[in-house]
Amino acid sequence: MTKKVNIVIVSLFLVIFLIGFRLSYKNSGKFRESIRIALIWATVTLSPLSVETKSSWFSDAEGFTPLAHERVISNQELDSLNDPNSRVILVKIGDSAPSVPISPGRGQPSQFPTPPSGGRLGRPVFVPKYRIAPKIVDPGLGAAANRAGAGGGGENPEFDDNSPVPNKEQSQESKTFDYDYRSNDPKNKKKSKDQCELDENVKAEKIEIVYRIKESPALVREAERAGRDQDAQRSLNNLIEQLSLGNQNPGIGTENVFKDVFELRGKNRARVYYRKVDGKIEILAKSVKSNQQKVINILKKLYD
Amino acid sequence: MLVKKISFVRPNLLEEIPDIEDYNVDVFVELESGYTYTVVIATAKNIVALMDKEKINFSEPGDPFIIVRKLTKEIIEEAVKAYAENDAYWLKFYHFAGEVDTAVFNRLQAEHTEYLKELDELDNS
Numbered sequence: 098m099t100k101k102v103n104i105v106i107v108s109l110f111l112v113i114f115l116i117g118f119r120l121s122y123k124n125s126g127k128f129r130e131s132i133r134i135a136l137i138w139a140t141v142t143l144s145p146l147s148v149e150t151k152s153s154w155f156s157d158a159e160g161f162t163p164l165a166h167e168r169v170i171s172n173q174e175l176d177s178l179n180d181p182n183s184r185v186i187l188v189k190i191g192d193s194a195p196s197v198p199i200s201p202g203r204g205q206p207s208q209f210p211t212p213p214s215g216g217r218l219g220r221p222v223f224v225p226k227y228r229i230a231p232k233i234v235d236p237g238l239g240a241a242a243n244r245a246g247a248g249g250g251g252e253n254p255e256f257d258d259n260s261p262v263p264n265k266e267q268s269q270e271s272k273t274f275d276y277d278y279r280s281n282d283p284k285n286k287k288k289s290k291d292q293c294e295l296d297e298n299v300k301a302e303k304i305e306i307v308y309r310i311k312e313s314p315a316l317v318r319e320a321e322r323a324g325r326d327q328d329a330q331r332s333l334n335n336l337i338e339q340l341s342l343g344n345q346n347p348g349i350g351t352e353n354v355f356k357d358v359f360e361l362r363g364k365n366r367a368r369v370y371y372r373k374v375d376g377k378i379e380i381l382a383k384s385v386k387s388n389q390q391k392v393i394n395i396l397k398k399l400y401d
Numbered sequence: 402m403l404v405k406k407i408s409f410v411r412p413n414l415l416e417e418i419p420d421i422e423d424y425n426v427d428v429f430v431e432l433e434s435g436y437t438y439t440v441v442i443a444t445a446k447n448i449v450a451l452m453d454k455e456k457i458n459f460s461e462p463g464d465p466f467i468i469v470r471k472l473t474k475e476i477i478e479e480a481v482k483a484y485a486e487n488d489a490y491w492l493k494f495y496h497f498a499g500e501v502d503t504a505v506f507n508r509l510q511a512e513h514t515e516y517l518k519e520l521d522e523l524d525n526s
Contacts, residue, residue, distance in 0.1 A: 328499065349425055349451060354410050364463030366499050386439045386464065390429055393410060
């Protein structure tokens with residue numbers, strides 16, 4: 098209705114203008130010029146009405162105007178955030194290499210929300226610092242089943258210390274342990290009849306030990322030097338203990354050095370020099386490998 | 402390094418060994434530097450015999466042995482000369498083994514660990 102009124106008003110204005118214009122230029126003979134000016138004036142006057150009329154003609158297609166188009170996108174974004182089933186793509190910015198393709202290609206419209214530009218206030222975009230790894234659901238093995246994660250590359254080694262050892266392997270381990278060590282344990286060692294008699298005889302006839310090292314200051318000094326080596330000192334004590342029990346070949350072997358002087362040799366560098374006099378054992382000297390030859394030379398001077 | 406003299410705890414020891422394939426001896430090796438190194442030379446069979454004697458399944462920790470087939474003068478001399486090469490590195494090693502403080506190994510280990518770390522950093526850079 099408003100449109101028709103506008104057209105009528107404009108037409109009336111146009112007619113009044115033409116009549117007035119015709120009367121004022123009646124005597125000058127410029128009729129054609131007056132018609133042309135009237136048409137230009139009418140066009141200028143009617144153009145705002147024409148634009149307004151056009152926009153009202155396409156009221157159902159509001160998306161064709163730029164302002165309306167932006168409003169539609171904004172509403173779609175809000176709707177997608179409210180929808181629990183929708184997929185939200187998180188975009189990392191501030192990095193030279195984007196982790197997702199921001200531009201789909203030349204000349205194509207971007208489907209991703211962009212920061213506001215041109216002074217227009219826009220809706221703030223959620224920008225996380227890092228991409229969030231997909232959560233892998235535990236298939237029922239528990240947290241300790243694969244700490245390194247699928248495919249390796251975790252912080253922990255791939256083998257699992259908590260995995261149970263089969264009973265068969267456990268029993269084998271125990272057997273090995275027994276064989277290597279417990280069989281040598283004197284407390285648990287099974288002894289034959291002969292062995293028991295031998296051990297008892299050794300303990301019953303423990304040989305008397307006489308130390309003669311202190312008779313030579315040089316040998317005392319060398320013995321002290323040997324005693325600084327704790328491993329060797331333990332081996333020295335063990336050799337003498339074995340000798341007092343009647344074992345004349347302890348350690349890695351016994352060697353006759355000269356006359357009736359023998360050398361006991363332990364695995365840990367220890368050397369003990371002794372001789373038997375009247376059923377007693379005389380400890381003449383102690384050494385380690387490093388001063389062995391020196392001690393032998395001193396002994397030769399004293400007892401050879 | 403040149404071997405100057407090889408001797409034993411007694412001069413005729415080798416001739417008196419009951420079984421030259423199953424025995425071990427202390428050998429004194431004097432080099433041209435004048436220093437005398439002491440090493441234990443044993444036969445392979447003797448290593449097994451010592452395990453049997455101690456009733457254990459391994460050669461117990463302690464001074465390392467130079468292992469030979471037989472304890473003859475020729476073989477011992479050949480072995481000693483081989484161990485005296487390269488500034489007598491291995492002869493010194495067998496002589497001083499057991500007297501080296503654990504701190505020395507710890508220092509070597511720390512240096513090696515640092516070296517491996519630097520290599521890793523170079524690989525990752």
